[in-house]
Amino acid sequence: MACLWNILRKKNAMITDHEIGSILMDELPKLDTDRISTAEKVSVYQNIKRFADFTCRLIDQRNAFRVAGCFRLAERLFQEGSATTQNAIDSIFIYAVTTRAQALAGLRSLMPAHVRNEYYRQLNSSGI
Numbered sequence: 001m002a003c004l005w006n007i008l009r010k011k012n013a014m015i016t017d018h019e020i021g022s023i024l025m026d027e028l029p030k031l032d033t034d035r036i037s038t039a040e041k042v043s044v045y046q047n048i049k050r051f052a053d054f055t056c057r058l059i060d061q062r063n064a065f066r067v068a069g070c071f072r073l074a075e076r077l078f079q080e081g082s083a084t085t086q087n088a089i090d091s092i093f094i095y096a097v098t099t100r101a102q103a104l105a106g107l108r109s110l111m112p113a114h115v116r117n118e119y120y121r122q123l124n125s126s127g128i
Contacts, residue, residue: 016082017043030054045088052097071097075112090118097119
């Protein structure tokens with residue numbers, strides 16, 4: 001079932017920084033919604049950090065199905081988001097997930113292309 005924000009958005013329109021909080025709340029109802037904000041004063045980086053923390057909790061619970069959904073959402077936010085959103089996904093989300101996913105090799109197969117490529121780039125640059 002398509003989420004409301006997907007229906008209302010124009011085809012091929014970029015996701016604005018202000019939409020990130022709403023998208024996260026729509027796509028991840030179990031996400032701690034009192035910590036995600038749609039207010040303009042809350043930065044994309046803060047919302048992506050909360051999204052990363054949520055994904056890491058799912059990794060710790062070994063909930064592969066929901067982790068895969070988070071990876072797909074991160075990929076979509078990266079592909080359709082602003083440069084700020086792309087930077088937040090690369091520097092916050094991927095970094096946080098990299099530290100958790102090393103122990104769970106099977107999770108790498110669930111990662112969409114950009115998430116997986118950035119995961120390997122960060123893993124290789126860390127010297128681990």
